[in-house]
Amino acid sequence: MKEVSIVEIWEEEVIIPTYPVGKPEKNPLFLEKRVYQGSSGTVYPNPVIEKIYDEKIEQKYRAVFLENKYLKIMILPELGGRVQMAFDKVKQRHFVYYNQVIKPALVGLTGPWISGGIEFNWPQHHRPSTYEPVDFRLKKNEDGSCTVWVNEVERMFGTKGMAGFTLYPDKAYLEVKAQLYNRTPFPQTFLWWANPAVNVNDDYQSVFPPDVNAVFDHGKRDVSDFPIATGTYYKVDYSPGTDISFYKNIPVPTSYMAVKSKYDFVGGYEHDSKGGLLHVANHHVSTGKKQWTWGNGDFGKAWDRNLTDEDGPYIELMTGMYCDNQPDFSWLMPHEEKSFVQYFMPYSEVGMVKNATKDALVNLTVKDGMATIICYTTALYEHALVQLKHGEVTLFEARIIISPECTFSTSIDIHSIPEHELSVILKTEHGKILVTYQPELYKEKAIPDAAVAATSPQDTTSIEQLYLTGLHIEQYRHATYCADDYYREALKREPGDVRCNNAMGLLLLRRGKFEAAENYFRKAIDTITQRNPNPYDGEALYNLGRCLQFQGRLDESFDVLYKAVWNAAWQDNGYFALAQIACAKNNFEEALELVDRSLIRNWHHHKARHLKVALLRKLNRGKEAMAVAEASLQIDGFNIGCYYEKYLLNKDINPGEAERWLQEIKTIQRKNIHNYIEYSLDYFWCGLYSEAVSFLQIGVDETAQAEQVYPMAVYFLGWFNVKMGNCTEAKAYFDRAARANPAGCFPNQVDALLALQTAIEYNAGDAKAHYYLGNFLYARKEYTDAIASWERSVELDGEFPTAHRNLALAYYNKSLQPDKALHALEKAFQLDTTDARVLMELDQLYKKINRPFAKRLALLEQYLDLVMSRDDLYLERITLYNSLGGYEQARQLIADRKFHPWEGGEGKVTGQFLFCHIALAKDALKVKDYKQALSFLACTDNYPHNLGEGKLPGIMENEIHYYKGCGYKGLGENEKATAWFEKATKGLSEPAQVFFYNDQKPDTIYFQGLALLELGKKEEARQRFSKLIQYGEAHLNDDIKLDYFAVSLPDFQIFDDDLNKRNQIHCLYLIKLGHAGLGENEKAENYSKLLTSLHLPIAIL
Secondary structure (H helix, E strand, O other): OOOOOOEEEEEEEEEEEEEEOOOOOOOOOOOOEEEOOOOEEEOOOOOOOOOOOOOOOEEEEEEOOOOEEEEEEEEEHOOEEEEEEEOOOOOEOOOOOOOOOOOOOOEOOOOEEEOOOEEEHHHHHHHOOOOOOEEEEEEOOOOOEEEEEEEEEOOOOOOEEEEEEEEEEOOEEEEEEEEEOOOOOOOEEOOOOEEEEOOOOOEEEEOOOOOOOOEEEHOOOOOOOOOOOEEEEOOEOOOEEEEEEEEOOOOOOOEEEEEEEEOOOOEEEEEOOEEEEEOOOOOOOEEEEEEOOOOOOOOOOOHHHHOOOOOOOOEEEEEEEEOOOOOOOOEOOOEEEEEEEEEEEEOOOOOOOOEEEEEEEEEEEEEEOOEEEEEEOOOOOEEEEEEEOOOOEEEEEEEEEOOEEEOEEEEOOOOOOOHHHHEEEOOOOOOOOOEEEEOOOOOOOOOOOOOOOOOOOOOOHHHHHHHHHHHHHHOOOOOOHHHHHHHHHHEEEEEEHHHHHHHHHHHHHHOOHHHHHHHHHHHHHHHHHOOOOOOOHHHHHHHHHHHHHHHHOHHHHHHHHHHHOOOOOHHHHHHHHHHHHHHHHHOOHHHHHHHHHHHHHOOOHHHHHHHHHHHHHHHOOOHHHHHHHHHHHHHOOHHHHHHHHHHHHHHHOOHHHHHHHHHHHHHHOOOHHHHHHHEEEEHHHHOOOHHHHHHHHHHHHHHHHHOOHHHHHHHHHHHHHHHHHHHHHHHHHHHHHHOOOOOOOOOOOOOHHHHHHHHHHHOOOOHHHHHHHHHHHHHHHHHHHHHHHHHHHHOOOOOHHHHHHHHHHHHHHOOOHHHHHHHHHHHHHHHHOOHHHHHHHHHHHHHHOOOHHHHHHHOOOOHHHHHHHHHHHHHHHHHHHHOOOOOHHHHHHHHHOOOOOOOOOHHHHHHHHHHHHHHHHHHHHHHHOHHHHHHHOOOOOOHHHHHHHOOOOOOHHHHHHHHHHHHHHHOOOHHHHHHHHHOOOOOOOOOOOOOOOOOOOHHHHHHHHHHHHHOOHHHHHHHHHHHHHHHHHHHOOOOOOOOOOOOOOOOOOOOOOOHHHHHHHHEEEEHHHHHHHHOOOOHHHHHHHHHOOOOOOOOOO
């Protein structure tokens, strides 16, 4: 083992075999109803990558390493700042899963995601930028430790996240210090789940604290006892009792999250190698303790193959900070910082840890009157004291040498002392407690109830519940419920309600609907000041002040904000906004006083610190400015505004030093134009327009060297110049922005709305500005205005395909005008026949409007190069061949491609694989070629690896079993036939809705009935067929809504689905099957015709 008595830190170019991904999608994806990890799967303004290549290459990465005596850590800033490798030098093992290949799969919010290492998911799960580069810097600390800092300002909500990875001399843990900061004037939500992966086998066991007796599923929609599960969880029957802390006992993809614990740790242990991983953090903040697995069956093994070449299965032991579930979001108030510390450490020999701190771990077990103590420490303690006590009586104590290299273990005869009366204490020689543990007296604890779905606004009884439900939907980013509906219902009942008026105002303020938002804020203020001009809470006043500030009504804003700061809760934000306005009026001394008041309330206020430095510079107090800038960078080494202030402070007096700071900015910003935009806007809102222009110009110049300029950056430069009175320069910038490449330009800030509106005032003929404005408005649910903007864009430039494409989505989903949608989308593809995504969307629209199969297939055959570039188009081609009876063609097409399914969208490729093989078997049965039929059916026993999916255990394959029975019956092998018919009768016999890939398909009951007929059980068969008819008739007109607790939806939907029509088709199909089973062929045929008119691609049985 290499001895490293100090901490080493270095950058190194590493080569990792990598499967490349495709280019980011140039078209905006809104995906409003996509459900992802239990909350909204919206990706805008991020582009999505949908292509994974099958041939790996040798890829260079810029890695950062930390190493001390015990650990070696590799961090990849180019892939989200993840810990790619964590190596335990004592045990010579990777204590987190080390994936030796970068093999992305379509698991992430925006596409590519890789397994292994430690991923840090924020502000939601999975992190939108998990496969993107982040800012980073290295730091050597005075105490001999070294830190790698990574940083990001994320694009969806404008929040800022930092993580510092620190190794200390002679400590066997990795410290991760996170600082999360809300850079916006609006409340934002976030979660933080660190996601360490670990290698697993049949000997691997998750280590949850001893007080965890129950675990929740996503959204707390289901609950199981733990560790011994006794009921049904994830459709697996674990009765009478199964230990689900062991990986080997979980056959299907499964998440579970600890209900509650007073302990600070969670981890896992390899019983065969006696090594483990532990996470330690303050349980008051670190409330999340989770395990995820793909399952140890065929399905899980397929995902293992999708994500690695040779490193095998893994599980994730996730650790949540300020959250205990997924989804479970916490609030970050405007300009608030939340910080916390996590520790990740290897350990050995201890087994099932009972308590842990960052310094030590302990296990205590009692069996047959013997107490066994095992202790492990993360540093060397040469004279540590370990004690076993019974109350105040010391049963055992010893001075020991203990370290990461030397675990302590002993057994003590305790006779009949109850376990809960024992306690273990491990101390340093100076008496500092390293860890303690006292078992609790076992008491039966109730299993908590699962969560309950929200009622509709109309059915919610109280205004308070309407407000709280709306707030919950906002906070948890619900995919299909709208907070607006709850707030509006409350205001319909009580127009003056303060909370709902304020909430509606905030929603509209985020959308840039300033006048409407102002009205709601004023209504709230009218109510709270009816009896008292000095309200208890100043939030509505603060929000109104910000709303007026956005409108440029600075004097009014100043007055309102000063009233808001009468309340302590709004002083840091209120005084900061006041300082911005004072600065914009060139009242620098007043602004400095105000910003200091803000900092008194919020010392780490990221933007206030930047503003203070700028104000001191403006007041010619350069030394003070430099001191504040330096102090601010100690708090946040990525406060780019302070870096730029250092450049400006040195620019005239020390050009060489100024250049050094400028290069530092360019290095950290790594040509990320969005970073430059963020910090230029900080200057803008303080009225420091020249600084805003000069700073953003650096970013434009930097990025223009490598690629075409980002249009919004240039629009912002034009807007800034308008504010400076430089109309000629502004017009030039607006003209340049209008000519820029629009691919991937998805404006998202409210500031962008204002910049685009100004650009249109100066250049009414700018078609692109209208297009970008439409993108912003549609993403913010302002659909009518978005359509108007896109229509204006098309009027000005009818040759830009994406505006037509966007209008097609809006016409279909919002205006309910399918004919206009079709015309617009056909026009979009006509203008750019190289856009594979638009071809896919056009084909989906053809499907929606019942375009004949043959015509759809002909279009796809015409553009085979595009079809080959996308799995979804390729699969649609297969589906069309199956629908037209071209089963052999479909079978061959499936065999010729490696598929990359989206997580949660499984079942599509395998569905077509099964369909064509069953159809071919049926054709063979018709001509009495029974061996050939059985051969086709045997192909369905296992899914080929190229499908990218495996079979779930317990999947009901009644149709296959039935036809196997028919095949063996035809061969005269009656014993085998009977066995297969018996298998075909198994499964649920009650029909139900089908939404997810693991739901039992409706026709399984039909084939149960057919199999029962073959077995001579006519009455049982009749009951099965009658149930299909009864269910279909009873539920034909149900009003269907998506599952409130859906974790992921299998459809990456573009055009809204009519759930009631889908339900009607489902019910009609069941009725048809029921009549067919009963031999009522005329009725069955009538239902087949009706279904065909509704364009359901079904097998005609």
